[in-house]
Amino acid sequence: MLKIKDLYKSYNIKTPVLSMIEMELKQGEFVSIIGPSGAGKSTLLRCINRMIEPSEGSIVFDETEITSLSKKALRGERAKIGMVFQHYNLVSRLTVFENVLHGRFGYKSTLKGILSIFTEEEKQLALEILDKLGMKEFAYKRCDQLSGGQKQRVGIARALVQQPKLLLCDEPIASLDPNSSKVIMDHLKEICETMGITVLVNLHQVDVAVKYSDRIIGLNKGRVVFEGLPKELSNYAIQDIYGSELEDLIVE
Numbered sequence: 001m002l003k004i005k006d007l008y009k010s011y012n013i014k015t016p017v018l019s020m021i022e023m024e025l026k027q028g029e030f031v032s033i034i035g036p037s038g039a040g041k042s043t044l045l046r047c048i049n050r051m052i053e054p055s056e057g058s059i060v061f062d063e064t065e066i067t068s069l070s071k072k073a074l075r076g077e078r079a080k081i082g083m084v085f086q087h088y089n090l091v092s093r094l095t096v097f098e099n100v101l102h103g104r105f106g107y108k109s110t111l112k113g114i115l116s117i118f119t120e121e122e123k124q125l126a127l128e129i130l131d132k133l134g135m136k137e138f139a140y141k142r143c144d145q146l147s148g149g150q151k152q153r154v155g156i157a158r159a160l161v162q163q164p165k166l167l168l169c170d171e172p173i174a175s176l177d178p179n180s181s182k183v184i185m186d187h188l189k190e191i192c193e194t195m196g197i198t199v200l201v202n203l204h205q206v207d208v209a210v211k212y213s214d215r216i217i218g219l220n221k222g223r224v225v226f227e228g229l230p231k232e233l234s235n236y237a238i239q240d241i242y243g244s245e246l247e248d249l250i251v252e
């Protein structure tokens, strides 16, 4: 359902941040991308929905070449790709319910979006998803009154209300404590397994990637240096992925 070929991205002419990226995801897979800080994980994720413009290469999602789409056509494809952010990206003065409904903007005309006109079905869907994530009782609370873990569940609900085929999660647990992290990862795994939504998640924690993923991709300096099953992630592979950063960690 997603096929990336020969993807390059450089922010300046000198050094590419991503080089020769090749990867494929199947429908319903749970795949993690791991790698040291600056390896290009966020850039890769954001190239997929063109929040960042790739420099070269092909990204075929759901049989559509994403890189050559016009702005209007891209909007339609983006609606099928949900995104979850490390810092949630919620409007803190609005309620949980309002934030979740923002996930429907991709399906609306600009005017209906500005006026926040949503159908009864859309409102029902938002409440059902909040219920699934254990957040229905908070629906009419302002988002600035929530804990980090609760905010992230709202972020996931906003992505799910898009009824996406693919969920891109950019370090969704990097700002959370271990208990909240587990709740979020369990929800993402369940969404993948029960709804058949493909989940691609950037993670800093190797143990979490091993526990939850069907497959792991290791990035170092913008290149894929590992791709395999969690059980294939040997100490050598971890060394390849983390390189000198791993040595720094051991010294500490």
Ligand SMILES: Nc1ncnc2c1ncn2[C@@H]1O[C@H](COP(=O)(O)OP(=O)(O)OP(=O)(O)O)[C@@H](O)[C@H]1O
Residues within 6 Å of the ligand: 011, 017, 035, 036, 037, 038, 039, 040, 041, 042, 043, 044
């Ligand atoms: N807008 C930008 N302009 C210039 N360089 C950028 C920009 N965004 C990212 N970079 C650079 O691209 C490289 C990859 O950054 P990216 O955020 O994709 O890595 P990452 O693996 O997600 O890192 P982290 O785990 O710290 O978030 C870094 O060297 C970063 O400084």
